[in-house]
Amino acid sequence: MERATVIVAIDGPSGTGKSSTSKAVAAQLGLSYLDTGAQYRAITWWMVTNGIDIEDPSAIAAVAGKPEIVSGTDPSGPTITVDGTDVAGPIRTQDVTSKVSAVSAVPEVRARITELQRSIASGAENGIVVEGRDIGTTVLPDADLKIFLTASPEARAARRSGELKGSDVQQTREALLKRDAADSSRKTSPLAKADDAVEVDTSDLTLQQVIECVVTLVEEKRAGK
Ligand SMILES: Nc1ncnc2c1ncn2[C@@H]1O[C@H](COP(=O)(O)OP(=O)(O)O)[C@@H](O)[C@H]1O
Numbered sequence: 001m002e003r004a005t006v007i008v009a010i011d012g013p014s015g016t017g018k019s020s021t022s023k024a025v026a027a028q029l030g031l032s033y034l035d036t037g038a039q040y041r042a043i044t045w046w047m048v049t050n051g052i053d054i055e056d057p058s059a060i061a062a063v064a065g066k067p068e069i070v071s072g073t074d075p076s077g078p079t080i081t082v083d084g085t086d087v088a089g090p091i092r093t094q095d096v097t098s099k100v101s102a103v104s105a106v107p108e109v110r111a112r113i114t115e116l117q118r119s120i121a122s123g124a125e126n127g128i129v130v131e132g133r134d135i136g137t138t139v140l141p142d143a144d145l146k147i148f149l150t151a152s153p154e155a156r157a158a159r160r161s162g163e164l165k166g167s168d169v170q171q172t173r174e175a176l177l178k179r180d181a182a183d184s185s186r187k188t189s190p191l192a193k194a195d196d197a198v199e200v201d202t203s204d205l206t207l208q209q210v211i212e213c214v215v216t217l218v219e220e221k222r223a224g225k
């Protein structure tokens with residue numbers, strides 16, 4: 001039986017398991033994968049590298065169209081470049097992490113990146129899993145399946161500090177909550193659960209359980225198509 005293209009939107013705050021779940025689900029089902037947080041991190045990295053004042057939204061807006069951001073969507077090896085430079089490492093520094101919410105709140109930045117995301121999604125032949133903060137609400141409101149991942153701040157902080165060697169769990173927790181508050185309260189396309197999204201609390205689930213849950217939901221959607 002020929003399979004229809006499927007578009008899956010996975011949203012939620014930091015450390016809920018979006019990236020690891022999305023990559024595994026995409027790999028298992030033969031779909032493309034897009035990490036939209038990496039795109040916002042990439043444009044933030046470009047702003048920092050080019051000395052743009054992060055406190056000044058109009059300065060950010062004026063140059064938002066300049067960097068060329070390219071995302072590779074193979075779930076077994078996703079890539080991200082800015083003007084041809086591989087920035088997969090530099091976009092994960094604490095400096096970029098602390099500035100990304102301010103840059104991604106600027107409407108001109110969101111318009112630019114949203115357009116890029118829609119064009120990548122519409123070009124994905126077998127379908128795609130797109131993860132972020134506003135995919136189900138704004139970027140792909142017609143997605144076939146929308147998932148909203150949550151987890152307690154304690155679980156999320158423990159996961160994140162497990163990744164960053166030597167980091168303090170309490171400090172990580174505070175930084176996460178600060179970023180959630182900024183991302184949820186911005187005017188343009190805030191972090192939010194779409195009305196028709198399925199909410200999955202991952203606090204007490206293993207990554208494998210979350211992956212199985214999402215794969216089952218995709219298969220059910222496909223069967224019902
Ligand atoms: N259900 C889970 N249980 C335990 N650890 C998890 C779970 N889901 C993800 N992780 C781990 O938590 C960390 C953050 O996950 P990630 O997928 O990057 O989250 P997000 O993309 O939402 O920020 C990773 O180290 C990942 O392996």
Ligand SMILES: Nc1ccn([C@H]2C[C@H](O)[C@@H](COP(=O)(O)OP(=O)(O)O)O2)c(=O)n1
Pocket residue numbers: 013014015036037038040041100101104105131132133134135179183
């Ligand atoms: N669709 C999206 C994705 C990310 N962002 C912004 C807000 C987030 O704090 C940053 C970084 O996202 P990312 O998914 O990389 O964050 P974590 O790695 O989960 O901590 O980008 C956004 O505004 N909209």
